[in-house]
Amino acid sequence: RLMAVYRGMAEKFKAEGLYAPAVFNYLRSLAAGNAAQPLDPSWLSYVKEARDEGSLEAIGILSHGQDKDQETFIRSAMTGVVTVYVDKGLKIEGGRGYPDRVVGSAFQIDPSGYYLTNYHVIASEVDPEYEGYSRLSIRPFLHPEARVPAKVVGWSEALDLALIKSQEISSYTFSLSAERIPAKGERVYALGSPIGLKSSVSSGIVSASGRKILPRGEALQIDAPVNPGSSGGPLIDAKGALVGIVFAGLSGFQGLNFAMPMPWVRSFAIRLFKGGELSLPWLGFTVAKTLSGSLEVDYIFPSKTAVMLQDRIVAIDGMEVPDLDAAQRIISNKPLQSLAAVTLSRNGKLMTILHRCTSQISKPFEAAVKSDTIENLVAGLMGMRIEHIRGPRGTGGTYKASVVWPGKTADESGISTDDTIKIVRFNPNIKIGIAVLDFIQKSPAKGYLEKTIRVGIRLDSPNFL
Structure with a gap:
């Protein structure tokens, strides 16, 4: 009935x-x-x-149902994984020409031939600064000798996600139904084409979750073997559920690999169908977690905002934000130009301000280098608040560290509250995304012993809201 x-x-x-x-x-x-x-x-x-989150989930259920055992599921799932090839022509080294290829993996999330992969695999197809030759194709599971043309539909560099379309339709479609994050120690399987070796399956465990690797969201750390070519492949659990997308492995370090978990993949995969570059909403400031567990504003991108340094973010749109991931997920799901009600604590007083969600600037700190002061940039990149004491502002100036946020570069470099810092040199290199800071530190706790330190700082902070 x-x-x-x-x-x-x-x-x-x-x-x-x-x-x-x-x-x-x-x-x-x-x-x-x-x-x-x-x-x-x-x-x-x-x-x-x-093509909304619900339909993508249903597509997976209807296309393959419930497989009975792990071996059957993996064998079936592999038919939905393809090898991605980006032909970039020839590169010249030592007067000789060598084929320039990018190899990755992708998996079908819509039975019309839509595949999800990583942005860095297909970057030359859409990067306006790339001026060379670039042709995208896929090699299907059932016809590995064929190269079927494909095109990029939508992408996000910040999330390292891209949606590609091909006339090649796989018999298996992955369901974006899983919302859970696999537990530490849980068995997982990475499917893909490491170094172009198609139909490969590697297994391992989840070593940790919550790693801040990308500019937005958190990553799973896994020890399943991952190599160049594995990027963009699906990560599944022991029951066959899709739990993430593999995006990185650190060369030279065994078993240190990463995948984006499904809560983030699912939230954004559907938006890629709209086509073009995905614009992510943001509020324009970074936060640091204090020892008490609260989120404190530690840098504000040059713009008009009612938020102030050291404001403590309590809630967004009435939802508590216990950590950066929760705050970023709330903001990421808001429409562009909408208003976010940010509840914060300032000097012990609670207040709520309305903040407009604008489109996030690509690589904010690289843009800020051109418009912000050296002292603000140093403080923001290092994770500390500094007060000018004497000398010129910026290079050559002497400052006092009034706040040092735990776990940030300043803290890990041995800087403590009340230390004096003289900025000797600040050299941001946008091309490689690194800023080099030379400074002289004097610490009252160490008898004002003078120490010269050089620090290399990444310009792609993952802590922006």
Whole structure:
């Protein structure tokens, strides 16, 4: 009886063109009826019209259902993984020409031939600063000798995600249904084409979660073997659920690899269907976590804002933000130009301000180098607040460290509150994304012993809201 009710609702929604709720009611009708009742693949034609988070989840369920065992699932899932090739022509080294290729992996998330991969794999296809030759193609699982042309639909450099489209349609479509983050020690499997070796499966465990590697979101640290060519491949758990997308491995370090977890992948994959570069909303400041666990503003991008340094962010739109990941997820899901109600604590007083969510500038600190003062940049990049004492502002000036946030570069460099800092040289290199800072430190705790320190700081901070 309940099955008939759900089936009737499914047909009603389908007739109204509301495909995602139609499919979910269809799935509910199956759950309410005979568990052995087969799925009707014809519903895929309705699901793919919607392309929202719900429809992408339903697509995966309808396209492959529930596989019975791990071996069957992995064998089936591999048919939805393709090798990505970017032909960049020839590179000249020592007077000789060598093929210049980028190899990666991708997996189908829509049965019309849409595949998810990493931005860095296909960057030459869309990077306006790249002026060379670039041709994108994929090698399907069932026809590995073929190279099928593909095109980039949407991308996000900050999230290292890209959606590509090809006429090649795989028989398997991955479901973006998982919301959970796998636990530390949990077994996971990376599928892809390491160094171009197609149809490879490697296994390992989740070593940690919450790693700040990308400018937005957090990453899973895994020890499953990952090599060049694995980037963009799916990460699945022991039950076959998609739990992430592999995006990086650190060369020279064994078992130190990373994947973006599904809560972030799912939130943004659907937006890539709109085409073009994905604009991410932001508020324009960075935060640091204090020893008490609160989020404190430690740098403000040059702009008009009511937020002040050392403001403590309590909630956004009425939702508590216990950590940076929670705050970034709330802001990331807001429409551009919308207002965010930011509740903060300033000097012990709670207040709520309205802050407009504008489009985040690509590589904010690289842009800030051209417009902000040296002392603000040093303080923001190092993770400390400094007060001018004497001498010129910026290079050659002497400052006092009034606040040092834990876990930031200043703290790890041995700088403590009340230390004096003389800026000797600040040299940002935008081309390589690194700033070199030379400074002289004197610490009261160490008898004002003078120490000269050189620090290299990345210009792609992951702490912006």
